[in-house]
Amino acid sequence: MSGGDVLRFDLAVDGAVANLTGQATGIHRLVGRPPTESTATVVDTADHRLLDWGIELSRTVETGQWVLLAPGWEPVLPAELRTDAEDELPTRLADLLVPFRRGGILGPKLKVVTSHRRYTLTDAAGGTFGELTDQRVRVSHHGGGLCAFRNVTMRTSAPLTAPQRQAVQAAFAAAGARQVEAFDSIAGRLGLAHHSRRRSRLSARAPIEDFVSAQLESRWRGLLADDLAARTSADDPVARRDHQAALRRHLETLRQELDGLETLLEPSWVRYGERLIDAALADTERPLQHTERWLRILDVLAQGSTTPPLPYVKGRITGPVLAQELEAVVQTLRDQCRTLEAYTDDERWARAHVVAGRASALSALARDVFGKPAKQLRKQLDGVTAALAPTVRANAGEMTDLHELTPAEVFEAGRAYERAMLRVDYAREAFVRDWPQLWEGLRTRVIRPRVPHQAGDATGPSQLGEQS
Numbered sequence: 126m127s128g129g130d131v132l133r134f135d136l137a138v139d140g141a142v143a144n145l146t147g148q149a150t151g152i153h154r155l156v157g158r159p160p161t162e163s164t165a166t167v168v169d170t171a172d173h174r175l176l177d178w179g180i181e182l183s184r185t186v187e188t189g190q191w192v193l194l195a196p197g198w199e200p201v202l203p204a205e206l207r208t209d210a211e212d213e214l215p216t217r218l219a220d221l222l223v224p225f226r227r228g229g230i231l232g233p234k235l236k237v238v239t240s241h242r243r244y245t246l247t248d249a250a251g252g253t254f255g256e257l258t259d260q261r262v263r264v265s266h267h268g269g270g271l272c273a274f275r276n277v278t279m280r281t282s283a284p285l286t287a288p289q290r291q292a293v294q295a296a297f298a299a300a301g302a303r304q305v306e307a308f309d310s311i312a313g314r315l316g317l318a319h320h321s322r323r324r325s326r327l328s329a330r331a332p333i334e335d336f337v338s339a340q341l342e343s344r345w346r347g348l349l350a351d352d353l354a355a356r357t358s359a360d361d362p363v364a365r366r367d368h369q370a371a372l373r374r375h376l377e378t379l380r381q382e383l384d385g386l387e388t389l390l391e392p393s394w395v396r397y398g399e400r401l402i403d404a405a406l407a408d409t410e411r412p413l414q415h416t417e418r419w420l421r422i423l424d425v426l427a428q429g430s431t432t433p434p435l436p437y438v439k440g441r442i443t444g445p446v447l448a449q450e451l452e453a454v455v456q457t458l459r460d461q462c463r464t465l466e467a468y469t470d471d472e473r474w475a476r477a478h479v480v481a482g483r484a485s486a487l488s489a490l491a492r493d494v495f496g497k498p499a500k501q502l503r504k505q506l507d508g509v510t511a512a513l514a515p516t517v518r519a520n521a522g523e524m525t526d527l528h529e530l531t532p533a534e535v536f537e538a539g540r541a542y543e544r545a546m547l548r549v550d551y552a553r554e555a556f557v558r559d560w561p562q563l564w565e566g567l568r569t570r571v572i573r574p575r576v577p578h579q580a581g582d583a584t585g586p587s588q589l590g591e592q593s
Contacts, residue, residue, distance in 0.1 A: 129281035134302040149292035170229030176312035201353035255281035329444030342430040385486030391434035448574040478513040502570040515552035
């Protein structure tokens with residue numbers, strides 16, 4: 126029936142569809158097949174870490190088969206994966222689920238009983254019109270019912286005409302059914318799929334908690350996808366190495382984003398996360414995703430996205446808070462840079478580079494709220510950051526390891542070090558010379574807060590940030 130139509134309806138468990146047969150629909154008879162029933166045990170952690178990401182792991186009671194449903198994680202996970210009958214969770218599945226459960230203990234959490242009814246649809250000539258599948262699902266937990274729902278799917282052998290489609294839809298609508306593109310998952314029915322649906326662009330009037338939560342959750346999702354890509358490419362060393370490199374790059378981005386949000390977040394939470402990330406990036410001996418430290422990083426993101434640690438701005442709205450923070454960090458950058466001279470000590474040059482990176486990271490995050498003005502500000506800040514990067518002097522010990530070098534090699538290393546120091550001197554002179562022009566371009570792009578911080582009427586007109 127690949128050339129026909131597929132219609133899906135969410136129907137009440139006790140709903141009855143009348144008038145599905147007749148000349149209007151083109152369906153002459155419904156020939157029922159013997160009903161069947163299956164029972165599955167959904168396995169998850171105590172706090173539903175798998176279901177919260179839209180991942181359903183279950184074991185069919187009748188066959189012992191393990192089933193993994195992950196429709197939102199293609200291509201790093203298959204939308205549906207079934208294994209042979211096994212008493213224990215197969216090692217392959219267990220490895221894929223590690224980044225989601227993060228050390229949580231898996232156990233039976235839900236009982237799902239599904240009653241299946243199938244009908245063959247025939248036309249007036251006795252030919253096959255299509256097939257109707259009626260699934261009634263009951264979900265319970267420790268003997269107590271949680272929810273029940275019904276999924277009805279009609280597949281036709283040929284495309285429906287417009288009148289036929291309207292007649293079928295009207296018959297289901299009369300029974301109170303709702304036509305859907307795809308059926309909601311069990312997690313969605315139970316209100317557990319907290320992270321599985323991507324958030325749309327946040328309004329500047331959203332609470333700052335929603336903004337920070339969305340940013341951390343987005344980075345969390347990206348890191349999980351990187352992790353899974355590396356795990357599923359185990360048989361391809363080149364692809365695995367590329368995915369592991371991507372994971373480290375995105376972890377570096379997270380480090381920058383935490384730096385950008387630092388003034389808003391709980392300092393101890395930020396410091397803990399940054400220490401974990403720095404240590405993970407410094408460890409090049411082992412694949413990152415196979416370390417205990419990696420799971421702790423995911424724990425930090427889980428905590429931050431679920432309950433954002435915002436001790437200073439909690440309850441305020443996003444637009445003014447971000448605009449104020451951007452204005453403040455740009456002003457700090459100006460104060461750092463305008464007094465720099467070619468002979469200024471290395472620590473001050475390094476500090477200016479750090480502040481520029483923080484401002485750039487915050488402007489990148491603010492793009493989801495301010496759009497083009499934040500993009501333009503980011504472009505100017507990236508220019509300042511790029512100009513400051515070569516002004517940061519490396520320690521002599523970091524230039525090269527002089528142990529076991531010949532005298533000639535030591536001499537050449539010394540000359541290389543001198544050339545590197547000269548490049549830093551030239552870069553500092555160039556930055557001091559170019560700073561007035563860099564600041565002028567930056568000054569015109571600063572986003573300034575224009576309204577109070579307190580939440581107001583979301584329907585009323587308001588200007589939350591204005592390009593200066």
